[in-house]
Amino acid sequence: MALVTVTKVLGSAPCNVASRMVVDKNKSIYGTIGGGKLEHEIIEKAIQAINENNVIEVSFTLGPKFEQCCGGKVDLLIEPMNQSPELFLFGAGHIGVEISKLLEKTPFQVNLIDSREGWFDLIEVSKETLTSSVNITDFKTFRDAVKWGDNCYVLVMTHDHGIDLDIIAMAIPKKTKYLGLIGSKTKCSRFHKMLVEDLNIKEGMEHVVCPVGLGIGGNTPKEIAIDVVAQLLKEYYKSR
Numbered sequence: 001m002a003l004v005t006v007t008k009v010l011g012s013a014p015c016n017v018a019s020r021m022v023v024d025k026n027k028s029i030y031g032t033i034g035g036g037k038l039e040h041e042i043i044e045k046a047i048q049a050i051n052e053n054n055v056i057e058v059s060f061t062l063g064p065k066f067e068q069c070c071g072g073k074v075d076l077l078i079e080p081m082n083q084s085p086e087l088f089l090f091g092a093g094h095i096g097v098e099i100s101k102l103l104e105k106t107p108f109q110v111n112l113i114d115s116r117e118g119w120f121d122l123i124e125v126s127k128e129t130l131t132s133s134v135n136i137t138d139f140k141t142f143r144d145a146v147k148w149g150d151n152c153y154v155l156v157m158t159h160d161h162g163i164d165l166d167i168i169a170m171a172i173p174k175k176t177k178y179l180g181l182i183g184s185k186t187k188c189s190r191f192h193k194m195l196v197e198d199l200n201i202k203e204g205m206e207h208v209v210c211p212v213g214l215g216i217g218g219n220t221p222k223e224i225a226i227d228v229v230a231q232l233l234k235e236y237y238k239s240r
Contacts, residue, residue, distance in 0.1 A: 001025070001081045002046040006033055011072035013062055014038070022081075025050055033076070038062065042076060049078045053086055053109075054149035084109050085177065085236045088146045090167055091158035092116075092123055095182065098225035099155070100125050106229075107236060108153070113145060115163065142167055148174045153232060155212065157182035165191060168208060169199050178235050180209040180228070 006019040014034030021031040021039070023046035033039055038060060049056045056078040085108050089096050092114035100110050112125065146152060154176050156167050164181060168191065171179050181191070188211065192204040213227035214234070 002049045003079045003081055004033060004042055004046055005077045005079070006074060007057075007077050008075035009072060010074075013072035013074050015074065023047070023050075033074075038074070042078070046078050049080050052147050052149070053080055053083055053151050054147065055079050083151050085151050085153055085232075086147055087111065087153045087155060087232065088113060090114075090142065090154070090156045090163075091182075092119055092125075093157065093159060094221035095224050095228070096157055097123055097125055098221050099228055102225055102229045103232070106233065108232065111145070113142065115158065143170055143174070146171075146174070148176065150175070150177055152176045153178040153180075153235075155180045155182075155228070155232075161187070165194060168205075169195060169201060172201055172203065172207065177239075178209065178232065179207065180212040180231075181205075182212050182224075182228075183210055185211065 001022055001024045004021045004023060006015050006017055009015065009017050014036065019033045021029055021033045021042070023029050023043050025047065027043055027047065029039075029043065033042060041060070042058070045056055045058055057075070058078065059073065059075045062072045062074065087103065087108050088111045089099060090113050092112050096112060100112050103110050114120065146154065152175065154171050155178075156164050156171075158164050158167070164183075168179070168181055172195070181188070183191075188205055188208075191210070195201040195204040209231070212231060213224065214231050216223075216227045216230065218224065218227065
């Protein structure tokens with residue numbers, strides 16, 4: 001469901017500030033923001049907000065498009081209710097699989113992504129664990145698989161450092177709640193230098209968590225996964 005709130009009204013309009021409407025995923029509505037084509041347009045925007053798991057702010061001028069001559073302007077806030085944090089985990093190796101399993105029955109939706117052809121036929125992760133599993137043969141198109149925004153968590157741990165760098169470079173300008181890269185402090189320093197000097201990304205690794213995890217300890221895939229999951233949950237709950 002999504003909550004629609006009228007936040008501002010200028011001039012004549014069929015609604016008042018603080019008018020509210022709830023839209024569910026089947027387009028059923030509860031309440032109203034004035035009816036007509038404006039309401040129809042907002043229902044579509046609400047479905048978009050639900051599907052993208054992100055807040056949307058929109059503004060409409062009430063003219064011929066909406067078969068209204070009042071000429072007013074309306075600003076609205078569309079908020080998905082019970083928003084879930086969504087993890088886009090690049091790299092379905094041993095640690096990635098363990099992280100996915102550990103996040104089952106937590107608030108996180110998990111999207112496990114890997115570039116190796118046929119890889120998902122070789123690993124065991126139940127459908128209940130994942131929101132999706134995606135095979136992307138060219139990781140440079142990964143941005144299309146991610147729902148960027150305040151609920152977006154990106155974790156990079158592929159089998160190839162070159163792919164890791166490509167993903168980090170593309171993710172830095174995007175809006176995320178958490179952007180993490182598995183690796184040592186040496187890898188972090190190396191990536192920072194390449195981002196700044198070779199790719200002209202001035203902030204480099206400044207906003208990337210690397211190494212990931214809370215530093216609990218342990219070297220097995222499951223122990224590392226527990227460490228990383230603890231950090232993800234801490235990041236999520238500290239803003240609740």
